[in-house]
Amino acid sequence: MGVARRTSVAALCAGLVATLFTTGPARAEQDAHAWAVSGPERTTASPAPRARVSLDDTTGKLSLAVSRGGRTVIEPSPVGIVTEQADFSQDLRFLHRKDRMVDERYRTKSGKRLERRALMNETRLSFATPEGARLDLVVRASADGVAYRYVLPAAYGDVLGETSAFRLPSDANAWLGTYRVDNEGQFAPYTAASAPTGEYSDQALFETDGGYTLLAESDLTGTYSGARLAHDQGTGTYRIKLADDRVRTDGPLATPWRAMVTGDLTTVTRSTFTDDLARASKVADTTWVRPGTVLWTWLAGGRPAGQSLAAQKTYVDYAAERNWPYEAVDAGWYFKADAWDTTDPDWQANSWLPELVDHARAKGVGIIVWIHQRELDTPEERAQWLPTLERWGVKGVKIDFMDSEKQPMLQWYDAILKETAAHHLMVNFHGSTIPKGMQRTWPHVMTLEGVAGEEKRTNTAVHLTTLPFTRNVIGSMDFTPGAFQRVGLRPNSDAAEVGLAVTYESGFQMLAGTPESYDARPLARAFFEQIPAAWDDTRLLTGRPGQEAVLARRDGDRWFLGGVYAGAARTAEVPLSIGPGRWLVETIRDGADGLVQDRQVLRGGDTFTVDVVTNGGFAAIACPWKPGVTTCYR
Template structure:
């Protein structure tokens, strides 16, 4: 019996060895041409694959095994090489990126970054090189291209994002000033056209906001091109040819991913951006601003007396800034800066001195054309600094083409050198700029309060799209624009919290505030910056309730679209008992309600059609009757 057993064992071993010899190479080959990157078990997972037959790269994203982004093409085409095909894998390098940094404004001041990074290196048959950098964190996945010198100008990307056709989509039609309205579609039914790259999708894997980070004048701004009937959104650059000189690292193509609360709270696009280039940030001070444009228009801008009256009101309310908009330096179209006396013709030095004595800083509007060249910036910026101006609102760039991005690079360095905070209007959207240049307090890039065609659905979509990626100068508080805005007075007050901006510009008139003392007193309480941000309730296009913390107080802002209702908001702001003061719409105007609730309880608020609310929650103890200080 021994011999048959030995024979059977030998045969089994031989068969097993043959199996191992035939299957091991296939397993190794498969591993060599598919790579995954993830920051953890429940974090989004990127999978990069190289097709053996075509040499093309694809990237897909899943979360907890569910689809976020379907396999999507990756590649870039230059004058010298098409690195979107016929690629051969060379090697892989991994590292962990861990950073801590502090900002001057945003969703929270202290940030902690932990990302897993993979660098995959490839070559074409002709020897052209391409490195694909992929990063994954708890709240997103991003990739970028790295090219060596000698590749020539960039002619375009083959990058795209393939979404499930039935994915819900919230898209803003692309405009150079990024002021398109957000509308809900499915990924496939969105009309053929171009959309802003701040596009939000809902898939089986949760929510994903497409975005961009670390965009500078070395490259070109991106938008999304889409054909009706397809779930594909292609990356289209603003320039047909991107000028390059030497090695190139492109901006990050980012996918902010998670449940809606995670996406809303995310700082992923900032986390991807380079560290601050401003060594001393002590002069950068966020705060609320009395903005005079919607309050008085150009006639107010041309009047020193009117501006002093606005300064008086800001001082009375302890609002730290007043913004002087278009008109203050106009004679015909602009001052003749070739006149040696042009700097002495302005009343701005008198206004800044007047405001300084009252504890108010002045922000001034200026057209981009006045700062277009180094010579013009050398005239304007030192003068504004000498006058005591605290910041500039620069308007009408209206482009994301490479020459304009180079201008951004220059003006950012120059304004920082002259200690001038910046508010960009008619502009690009943040794209990580506020981490690298923390004196950029806010940017427009949104269909804001000035617009007369905004909808309540648009207002409830902005916290999940545009405001996710950085400060947004929507300019809330325009109570006088009854009939020109789609929301109620309580919702208008709530926008000051629901929308984050390092310089929160209040767009109302003093008379409109005094006619609504509850809203005015609420705005008086708003802090300069936030320690934390949480989404309490939300659905794009329907409702958005955000809580932002300063110290031990949480400020609440809720906006709703649709019919009147009793809103139910989970008070997920921490354990213990809280005094919650809300400002709501009543039958005769705004009313204040007070409740004592435990953390995790449901806050109920009566909301009118297109309404909302504002509120403050503070720790309750016996004897505490108000959250106002």
């Protein structure tokens, strides 16, 4: 072998060794002052995102940028946290790096799909202040997202705030919801810089040349404080603002994940990234956790119906006829004048709820009950209510009016989640935070409001067509569709209202209509009788935030389709991207005199058309077709 050849081979080997030692399992790259980590690649058509952390030589400040396929997702953005005893936002020096791969398989009880795999590359970067205080910045990258969190290995006092922010190109399209403590702000379109000065929900969607990015948060517990986005008009910067001015800590701390779900719209809507980041289930036996359709009549009857045993029995009977597994009793059932006197030892004996539960059980229907958070805000109150409801046979609780993401309320969530699980009570939170990974850790949480839902009288069609790309990406959303009786109070058509039961995912799909409104629309009623509340798969067929959204969700060998549109009437074109073969597609749309149904046989991949009215939509069921198959309904 010649000298030149031996030299080139030696150089090649040395290069390979150097590559092995610098990339590691997390595929991280680094130079003297920057470190990068990329998500596992799945397809070349949809490249995985790449995070790059940089340390400024002069200021000692950290920043993080995200790209995808070499294109901008998030511009270099500040990273830092400040505590009573240490400032981790500047003057940092690098200590060391550790890489690993996270590969977890888990199964959920509800959501976009039941079987999940969390596959992420992780890099832990350690830094120190001049005084020797240590900060670990943990960065994870998957095929559909990037996230980071701060880990303080020692106690450095209470957290006074973060310098974390997200910088977007000024002209990036943005869909933002004004922040409210109940997370019920409406979503509207802006550009990153043109959005008015104010505070926005942290579930903000942006479109850059790197695709779409939904900002999010995961693994939020009572050890920290909820986040929102603060923005000054004229800039593309969105700062993390905590609900508390001071976050109490008493030892080492791992903050929630600051997450960026990113990719094309198909990737973003299908993503379970915020669940993947969260901690594993704390409920060992989940056999009692059963998602399902719920008949909920509050929007029609209000408190008088909630106070009437006779009315509730009628609703139970109607749910049983539809094979709906649950009926919800809202506010009023435990009110006697102003409220029950729970200090009276006979207060529980005065309730008619056990009689209703027995009536419902005989018909195969479970009862969900509404209860105000103030009735459960102390350990003593929870010790009264929760065992009693379990003993009566109630299946779940709808807890309302938390209206805060401050640390004390998050600590209450920690307590109530553990205790409702112990008493086999499924949960629907209203006036609440949003899931943020909660449904993986606590799988008995079937749904959360945290949305400007059907109850609102000012919703727009733009808002309705934005929710599938923002709030509902994060987790189950109790929008409560099906309120046909609210004509004039909702912005959409009857067919769109049917479609929302598919377009919007919820482990408890609370149908907000009345028996009379369903009987007047037998096609809608028959569709609702078919629909499940847990899905094997989810796909976006077509969509654009604020304009249209058509989602397909699979249950066994059937696909359920829901479409919602904003704007003028049109003939919508929908690709049937649900798999090869021939499919029978039964579509419900708006006709001149009410809902109508169409049937056609199509091949997977074909484009089918649906006539959509102004601010309208449609619903459909598709099943494998063969000669003799005439309907997908069972």
